[in-house]
Structures are given as C-alpha cells and as structure tokens.
Amino acid sequence: MxxxxxxxxxxxxxxxxxxxxxGCAWDGPMSTxxxxxxxxxAILRVYTIITWATGxxxxxxxxxxxxxxxxxxxxPDTRLPAQIRGNTLLELGWTIMPAIVLLVxxxxxxxxxxxTQTQGAPAxxxxxxxxxxxxxxxxxxxxxxxxxxxxxxLPVGRSVVLELEGPDVIHSFWVPHLGGxxxxxxxxxxxxxxxxxxxxxxxxxxxxxxxxxxxxxxMRVLVQPAAEFDAWVAGQKATPPEPTGAAADGQxxxxxxxxxxxxxxxxxxxxxxxxxLTHFGGRSTLxxxxxxxxxxxxxxxVRDPQRLKPGVKMPDLGLTEEQAKAVAAYLTGLK
Ligand code: CUA
Numbered sequence: 001m002x003x004x005x006x007x008x009x010x011x012x013x014x015x016x017x018x019x020x021x022x023g024c025a026w027d028g029p030m031s032t033x034x035x036x037x038x039x040x041x042a043i044l045r046v047y048t049i050i051t052w053a054t055g056x057x058x059x060x061x062x063x064x065x066x067x068x069x070x071x072x073x074x075x076p077d078t079r080l081p082a083q084i085r086g087n088t089l090l091e092l093g094w095t096i097m098p099a100i101v102l103l104v105x106x107x108x109x110x111x112x113x114x115x116t117q118t119q120g121a122p123a124x125x126x127x128x129x130x131x132x133x134x135x136x137x138x139x140x141x142x143x144x145x146x147x148x149x150x151x152x153x154l155p156v157g158r159s160v161v162l163e164l165e166g167p168d169v170i171h172s173f174w175v176p177h178l179g180g181x182x183x184x185x186x187x188x189x190x191x192x193x194x195x196x197x198x199x200x201x202x203x204x205x206x207x208x209x210x211x212x213x214x215x216x217x218x219m220r221v222l223v224q225p226a227a228e229f230d231a232w233v234a235g236q237k238a239t240p241p242e243p244t245g246a247a248a249d250g251q252x253x254x255x256x257x258x259x260x261x262x263x264x265x266x267x268x269x270x271x272x273x274x275x276x277l278t279h280f281g282g283r284s285t286l287x288x289x290x291x292x293x294x295x296x297x298x299x300x301x302v303r304d305p306q307r308l309k310p311g312v313k314m315p316d317l318g319l320t321e322e323q324a325k326a327v328a329a330y331l332t333g334l335k
Contacts, residue, residue, distance in 0.1 A: 029203040032176045036202055036223070039179030039194035042112045050105055057101065116180070121193055125159035128152065132164070132171035132184040132206065134313065135213035136275055136288040146236045147264070149275035150288045152221045155229035156199045164190040172208035175221050181207040196223040203289070212311025218289030236279055239266060240334045250330025253323050258315060265334065274314065281334040287312070298328035 027034055035041045121127075130152075131138040139152045154160055164173055166186040173192070174181035182192050196202075206217035224232065243251045251268065254260070260269035266278040283293055287309050291297045300307075303324040305314040319327065 029201075030176050030205065034177040034198070036175075036177030036198040037179055037194045037196050039116055039192070040177065041197075042116060043180055046105075046109050046112050049108055053101060053104060116192075118193055119191065121161040122159045125161050125193070126155065127161050127163065128154075129163045129165060130173055130184070132166050132173065132210075132217075134168050134211050135206070135217040135309070135311070137173075137204075137217070137219045138275065141233075144233050144237075146233055147276045148236065148279065148283075150219050150285065151283050152204075152219060153229055153232050154196050154221060154223050155226045156196055156223050158226070159193065159195045162192040162194075164192070169210050170208050171206045171210045171217070173204070174207040175202050175204035175219070177202040178204075178221065183208055196221075199223050199225060213309050216288060216290050216309050218285075220285060220289055235282065235335070240279065240281075243330050243333055245329075246326045247330040247333045250326035250328065253319070253327050254330060257317050257319075259317070259327075262314075277331060277334060279334055281332045293332065295325070295328045295332050298331055299324040302327050 025031060032040075033044060033047075035044060127142055129138075129140040129142060131140065137150050137152070138147070139149065140147050162173065164182060164184040166184040166188075168186065170186065171184040172181045173184055177198065178196060179192065179194055182190050184190065200223060202221040202223065204219040204221055206214055208214075210217065242248075254265070255268055260271060262271040262274035264270050264272065264276045264278060265280075281293070285291060286293045286297055286301060287305075290309060291301070297308075299321075302317060303319060303321070304316060305312045306316065
C-alpha cells in the first residue's frame with residue numbers, strides 16, 4: 001500500500017508546492033526583500049550574508065555527504081572496517097569552523113541591531129507620532145499640525161522619526177518594504193528612524209495580535225517626491241469646501257449623531273477616539289485598508305460597521321439607507 005501511495009503523495013506534494021510558490025512575488029506589496037528604505041537595506045544586507053553563508057555550507061555538506069555515501073558504500077560480504085575512536089584534528093575543525101561562521105554572521109547582525117535601534121534622529125528629520133488603536137492607525141505630524149489616519153504620507157529621501165504610541169493594547173507597526181516590525185506598547189516609547197528611498201505605495205499591517213480585527217488593521221504608506229508631499233500637507237491644512245445637496249444633508253446628520261463624540265472634522269466636531277475625517281475623501285481606502293473608499297462602501301459601513309469589520313468600536317448609528325447615503329456623500333466629498 002505504501003509503495004502504491006508513494007508516487008501519488010510525491011505528486012501531490014509537488015502540486016501543493018507549486019500552488020504555494022505561485023503566491024510568491026519578489027516585489028509583492030508585503031515583500032520583505034524590497035529595498036524601500038535605508039532600514040530595510042541594512043536588514044537585507046544581513047539576510048544576504050546569512051543566505052550566502054548557509055547556502056555555501058549546505059552545498060559543501062551535501063556534496064561531501066553524497067561523495068561519502070557513494071565512495072564508502074559497503075559492498076556485499078565484506079567485514080566490518082576498522083573502528084576509529086576520536087580524531088583531534090577533525091574535532092578541532094568542527095569546533096573552530098562553526099565558531100568562525102557564527103562570528104561572520106554575528107558581527108554584521110549586532111552592528112545592524114545597534115544601528116536600527118538608534119534613538120538619535122538626524123537634523124531636519126520629519127517627526128510623525130504613530131498611534132496604534134484597535135483597529136486603525138493614527139498619524140500625527142506635530143511640526144506640520146496635520147493629523148490623518150491609515151494612510152501615512154512621507155517625503156522620499158528625508159529622514160523620518162516614527163514615535164510609536166499605544167493608547168490601548170499592544171500592536172506592532174510593520175511596513176515590509178520600509179523595514180522590520182516594531183511593537184507599539186502602551187506606556188513605552190518605541191521609535192523607528194528611517195529614510196524612505198523608493199517613491200510609491202507601500203503596504204503595512206499590524207503584526208501583533210491585538211483582538212478581533214487584528215487582521216483588518218492595515219495601512220498604506222505613500223512615499224512621495226518632496227513637492228508632492230508639500231502639496232499634500234497644504235491640502236490637509238486647508239478647509240474642505242462647504243458641502244452642497246445630499247452632502248449638506250449628510251453633514252447635518254453627522255453633526256447631530258454620535259459620530260461627533262469620536263471623530264474630528266475641522267469646524268464640525270472634535271472627537272479624538274476615532275480616525276480624523278477632516279480630509280477623509282482624499283484617502284483611497286476605508287476601515288484601515290480594508291475596502292476601497294467609495295460612496296457605496298462608506299454607506300454600507302455607516303449602516304452596519306460590525307458586518308464589514310468584526311469587533312469594530314464604531315457603534316451602529318441606526319441610520320436609514322437614505323441617511324447613510326447622505327453621510328457617505330458628505331464624507332467622500334471631504335478631499
Ligand atoms: Cu493591532 Cu494587531
């Protein structure tokens with residue numbers, strides 16, 4: 001039976017491997033091997049050293065092993081060969097060689113650990129306070145007087161200091177293209193200093209289990225040329241245009257609903273427990289990267305947030321379909 005199963009199991013294993021491998025992409029949105037910042041380049045330097053070191057050692061071991069297996073195969077009807085106990089040279093060799101290998105790996109690793117844990121920030125670095133909430137990200141730019149959520153804008157080539165704050169439970173900030181993950185711990189001051197080097201969209205994700213919607217706690221990082229970033233900052237500081245039509249009805253509904261207790265919209269409300277919505281319409285996604293930010297999705301969200309994101313802190317507001325559409329028109333118009 002085993003003999004008959006063997007080839008089938010092997011074929012299934014190869015098929016499973018192919019299916020799994022088809023999900024691999026060198027430059028995928030969550031790939032750790034994209035050199036998007038100095039931080040990630042430093043980590044990848046260590047990866048490269050370890051990969052080459054272990055690859056070469058593995059190759060040597062398997063070649064020698066293969067040779068020994070073939071060369072010293074016991075022919076039939078031979079007596080047991082001479083039995084040897086101990087060999088000082090060999091034993092010294094297999095003690096010293098691994099020690100050298102460990103040293104080759106340890107020196108750059110320790111260097112990179114110290115460099116990426118640096119507390120000092122280069123002059124002129126952009127400061128961003130990252131606040132991780134169940135289950136969304138708040139980004140505050142204290143020097144620019146800008147507050148946004150779930151989509152972090154950074155200028156390319158300028159150092160940034162991310163000050164990580166946890167107002168509720170432990171989370172972990174992770175944007176694979178930009179570097180390693182770092183925990184966001186209530187009562188602890190963790191920070192990441194990095195310089196984004198590749199313009200474009202980089203995906204991030206909370207990497208520490210933090211409750212029901214941990215898996216739905218994504219973020220987007222937009223690394224932009226300096227001029228584009230400055231234009232975005234100017235847009236964030238500007239007051240959105242007064243709503244008209246359905247959007248004006250939506251604003252009225254927003255202003256007299258529970259929304260105002262948690263959300264800030266400049267000039268309308270000043271809540272601090274939920275994402276700042278002053279320029280919500282300018283964001284590409286909804287609910288921490290879960291859904292495209294379209295009027296239909298926003299209407300569905302305000303009608304029944306629990307259905308779209310399990311555990312979400314936002315209550316059911318009891319809005320009618322029409323009211324939800326008006327609120328969605330208002331919010332998506334806040335560019
Ligand atoms: Cu926040 Cu997991």
